[in-house]
Amino acid sequence: MTTISNLHTHSLFCDGRNTIDEMIQAAIRAGFISLGFSGHCPTGFLADDCQITDIDGYFNELENARRRYAGTITIFKGLELESRISGEKRPVIDPRCDYTIGSDHLFWTQEGPYSVDYTPEEWNKALKATGSVEKLMECYFEELCSFAEEVPFDIIGHVDLYTKFNEGGKLFDDTLPKYKTLALHYIDRLARTGKIFEVNTGAIGKGYRDTPYPSPFILKRLHELKVPVIISSDSHSISTINCHFDEAERLLKEVGFTTQMRLTENGFISVPL
Ligand SMILES: [Zn+2]
Numbered sequence: 001m002t003t004i005s006n007l008h009t010h011s012l013f014c015d016g017r018n019t020i021d022e023m024i025q026a027a028i029r030a031g032f033i034s035l036g037f038s039g040h041c042p043t044g045f046l047a048d049d050c051q052i053t054d055i056d057g058y059f060n061e062l063e064n065a066r067r068r069y070a071g072t073i074t075i076f077k078g079l080e081l082e083s084r085i086s087g088e089k090r091p092v093i094d095p096r097c098d099y100t101i102g103s104d105h106l107f108w109t110q111e112g113p114y115s116v117d118y119t120p121e122e123w124n125k126a127l128k129a130t131g132s133v134e135k136l137m138e139c140y141f142e143e144l145c146s147f148a149e150e151v152p153f154d155i156i157g158h159v160d161l162y163t164k165f166n167e168g169g170k171l172f173d174d175t176l177p178k179y180k181t182l183a184l185h186y187i188d189r190l191a192r193t194g195k196i197f198e199v200n201t202g203a204i205g206k207g208y209r210d211t212p213y214p215s216p217f218i219l220k221r222l223h224e225l226k227v228p229v230i231i232s233s234d235s236h237s238i239s240t241i242n243c244h245f246d247e248a249e250r251l252l253k254e255v256g257f258t259t260q261m262r263l264t265e266n267g268f269i270s271v272p273l
């Protein structure tokens with residue numbers, strides 16, 4: 001079955017390039033039955049153009065859109081949560097959300113936050129601060145694991161985001177067993193949270209990667225552990241609303257998956273791939 005929904009999308013309320021209405025129109029053209037918005041939650045420390053500043057306006061517009069498009073497409077209200085607010089507290093889930101994605105774009109040390117997502121230069125700063133790729137991975141995953149264990153969000157976003165700039169092993173040789181073993185140690189820990197793992201095509205859409213997050217060896221482990229997955233495109237514009245979904249489905253089937261998750265008015269259900 002073709003993927004006909006996407007729960008990871010951004011709009012002009014944060015760092016997306018289109019209005020909520022334009023994104024919905026694109027989803028209707030793509031034949032979607034539902035669309036979820038997952039704007040970057042207010043963090044207290046990121047630049048205004050990277051996060052929602054008008055949270056009430058965001059939820060009001062989504063609620064209006066939900067009513068306006070009822071019968072044509074189902075609109076879900078969500079947020080992409082950051083692991084910490086103002087560098088300290090965990091985010092609290094806004095009761096207006098139908099679902100939430102938890103993502104780790106940066107990790108914290110005593111000197112402050114380091115990003116694995118912004119630019120290769122920032123990634124190298126994080127490497128320098130931690131001292132080795134293994135340490136960088138440990139910092140990233142410890143942040144994500146504790147976040148996932150403490151906050152009841154639904155979906156783990158782009159779980160191996162630290163590989164964003166590493167296509168072709170540009171930054172480190174991710175085929176080395178020591179890196180794979182370390183990643184799988186944390187994947188096993190994250191799987192125990194019972195959350196859904198996102199299969200995210202966003203970095204293909206942006207030209208950073210040839211395959212979705214997570215890497216195929218992680219997908220294999222997720223399949224062995226019978227972890228539920230969901231395909232999304234982390235879309236920041238109308239042109240990527242369903243980008244590379246066919247490829248993501250093919251990859252999941254190759255690994256052995258036969259189903260993915262879908263959000264409905266009654267919560268998440270499993271549907272055939
Ligand atoms: Zn993200």
Ligand SMILES: [Zn+2]
Pocket residue numbers: 008010080234
């Ligand atoms: Zn996102």
